[in-house]
Amino acid sequence: MPDEKRIGRVPGTQGYAEQAAELIPQYESIPFTAHHAAELHLLPTAPSRILDIGAGTGLDAAWFAAQGHTVLAVEPTAAFLAAAMRLHPSPLIEWLDDALPNLDAVMGLGQRFDVVMLSAVWMHLDEAERGIAMPRVASLLAPDGVMVLSLRHGPVPAGRRMFAVSGEETMALAGRHGLVTVLNTHTESLQPGNRAAGVTWTRLAFKHAG
Numbered sequence: 001m002p003d004e005k006r007i008g009r010v011p012g013t014q015g016y017a018e019q020a021a022e023l024i025p026q027y028e029s030i031p032f033t034a035h036h037a038a039e040l041h042l043l044p045t046a047p048s049r050i051l052d053i054g055a056g057t058g059l060d061a062a063w064f065a066a067q068g069h070t071v072l073a074v075e076p077t078a079a080f081l082a083a084a085m086r087l088h089p090s091p092l093i094e095w096l097d098d099a100l101p102n103l104d105a106v107m108g109l110g111q112r113f114d115v116v117m118l119s120a121v122w123m124h125l126d127e128a129e130r131g132i133a134m135p136r137v138a139s140l141l142a143p144d145g146v147m148v149l150s151l152r153h154g155p156v157p158a159g160r161r162m163f164a165v166s167g168e169e170t171m172a173l174a175g176r177h178g179l180v181t182v183l184n185t186h187t188e189s190l191q192p193g194n195r196a197a198g199v200t201w202t203r204l205a206f207k208h209a210g
């Protein structure tokens, strides 16, 4: 089971444990196909290996599993990991307590993945952490794999650790680590409260160059 003592030591998770009871139903309320409409066409249809980093309540992991994919779902916030395991049990999902930027446990597995999901997590890392994380996540992507990354823009929720990260700097960083951009869109938030507050999203996808 996740270790409560780790909360606060993982950069980016600040505020999530305290707000988990309210956030869990919110995360569960938006279907995968709506949340990820922009990148659906890039996702594999044949059974594949998925890495979901910052998996939250496991809604995305559950969708991938329902499509027949095997999923490694990584989540450092204990309350989310426990909810995910309870809400979305599946023999195709392996749950793991690990965190960006180092992803030591994931890196230690020595595996590569056809899809690497970084949905609504990258802007929780500061510039130095993003610089550590990018070559690591790039190295986890299989040669023909796709990495999906979304960035939240706008007001930062109280108590949360979030940085203003642009799509341009993220594409440039990815490019320095051998990734090319295959998707770059900007959308408004699907959550009514966030949309009203002016939250928007950049949705990016990357593949290995060449």
Ligand SMILES: C[S@@+](CC[C@H](N)C(=O)[O-])C[C@H]1O[C@@H](n2cnc3c(N)ncnc32)[C@H](O)[C@@H]1O
Pocket (backbone or CB within 6 Å): 010, 011, 012, 013, 016, 027, 053, 054, 055, 056, 057, 074, 075, 076, 077, 080, 098, 099, 100, 101, 118, 119, 120, 121, 124
């Ligand atoms: C906004 S939620 C997104 C959840 C889910 N990926 C989604 O798109 O609905 C951000 C998630 O990233 C996790 N997170 C925060 N910092 C992290 C880090 N350093 N490494 C991995 N996950 C982190 C949080 O615990 C939370 O579950």
